[in-house]
Amino acid sequence: MDGEERFREIIAADEKVEPGDWMPEGYRQTLIRQIAQHAHSEVIGMQPEGNWITRAPTLKRKAILMAKVQDEAGHGLYLYSAAETLGVSRDELVRLLHEGRQKYSSIFNYPTLTWADIGAIGWLVDGAAITNQVALTRTSYGPYSRAMVRICKEESFHQRQGYEIMMVLARGSEEQRAMAQDALDRFWWPSLMMFGPHDSESTHSDQSMEWKIKPVSNDDLRQQFVDATVPQAEYLGLTIPDPDLRWNAERGHYDFGEIDWDEFWRVVKGHGPMNRERMAHKIEAWERGAWVREAAVAHAAKRTAARSA
Numbered sequence: 001m002d003g004e005e006r007f008r009e010i011i012a013a014d015e016k017v018e019p020g021d022w023m024p025e026g027y028r029q030t031l032i033r034q035i036a037q038h039a040h041s042e043v044i045g046m047q048p049e050g051n052w053i054t055r056a057p058t059l060k061r062k063a064i065l066m067a068k069v070q071d072e073a074g075h076g077l078y079l080y081s082a083a084e085t086l087g088v089s090r091d092e093l094v095r096l097l098h099e100g101r102q103k104y105s106s107i108f109n110y111p112t113l114t115w116a117d118i119g120a121i122g123w124l125v126d127g128a129a130i131t132n133q134v135a136l137t138r139t140s141y142g143p144y145s146r147a148m149v150r151i152c153k154e155e156s157f158h159q160r161q162g163y164e165i166m167m168v169l170a171r172g173s174e175e176q177r178a179m180a181q182d183a184l185d186r187f188w189w190p191s192l193m194m195f196g197p198h199d200s201e202s203t204h205s206d207q208s209m210e211w212k213i214k215p216v217s218n219d220d221l222r223q224q225f226v227d228a229t230v231p232q233a234e235y236l237g238l239t240i241p242d243p244d245l246r247w248n249a250e251r252g253h254y255d256f257g258e259i260d261w262d263e264f265w266r267v268v269k270g271h272g273p274m275n276r277e278r279m280a281h282k283i284e285a286w287e288r289g290a291w292v293r294e295a296a297v298a299h300a301a302k303r304t305a306a307r308s309a
């Protein structure tokens, strides 16, 4: 059986494509693009929450937030490693990001103005991320799928810690409730945007679904997220900022209003509230950390030389 035939058989049988297997060049490039974008999102995603580490209201909250932000760095590492199995180096991917030739998730271009935003990010942003990533555990590329399994376990802790922050605020003073509502108002629509454009507008969906890189479509995942999240908002006693949101008994799903797609594309194209700041900070941190990477490489080389002596 030739490579192409074997590849088709693996996809049809819902088995995993592994790094040594033959794969179409388009499949490899699509995975590199998506996994790199995912990795960059995890790393840039440390910034909005990192912003609150020094200001978390208690020592316990600070320790939890530090652990969460550290987890995101770890997720970035798993994902860069998964991308490297496709024959591209992490340095190259970082360079492409810094040159603006690869993307990261639109959601991280919004500011975190209050402590409640940390709750909203855990609840909504990690909640949206889990919805997407649980589906991706079934992706056809083995290393990406396995990275997702581990990441989802950690994300579910992240989601709960965010929801718990929201619960405390929603049951707190009037001022705290108002903070929680304000965070929901600002993060609701950007969270729905995380799932990408409508299926009809999505450039890559048809091919990615045929290759089973994407097991579920953008719109179906967004609907899943809305259906799961509305009852959680009701439990908190908070109002989702969408006048068109209502249960549709016929469909068995919530109907919801239209996303502001102009805003989405503006943010994706680099003109969101925090795009410039996020990238400037990322590049500065990369440059400041050069000596650490150089020292690690020199140390590894010394150890290899010592072992072979």
Ligand code: BYC
Pocket: 033, 034, 037, 038, 039, 041, 042, 043, 044, 045, 046, 072, 103, 104, 105, 106, 107, 121, 125, 126, 129, 130, 132, 193, 194, 195, 196, 197, 201, 202, 203, 204, 205, 208, 214, 218, 268
């Ligand atoms: N933001 O054809 P489409 C986390 C782009 S981090 C920016 O549907 P695709 C966390 C898309 O790239 C978790 N760009 O694309 C971390 C494409 O542009 P190009 C992040 C977006 O790839 C820290 C164009 O629009 N999760 O959880 O088939 C703290 C057309 O879109 C976005 C992932 O990265 C967007 N939202 O589907 C807290 C999940 N949406 O490349 C939490 C992995 C679309 O042609 N990624 N674009 O120039 C995916 O599942 C898919 O890539 C997407 C998009 C569903 C996002």
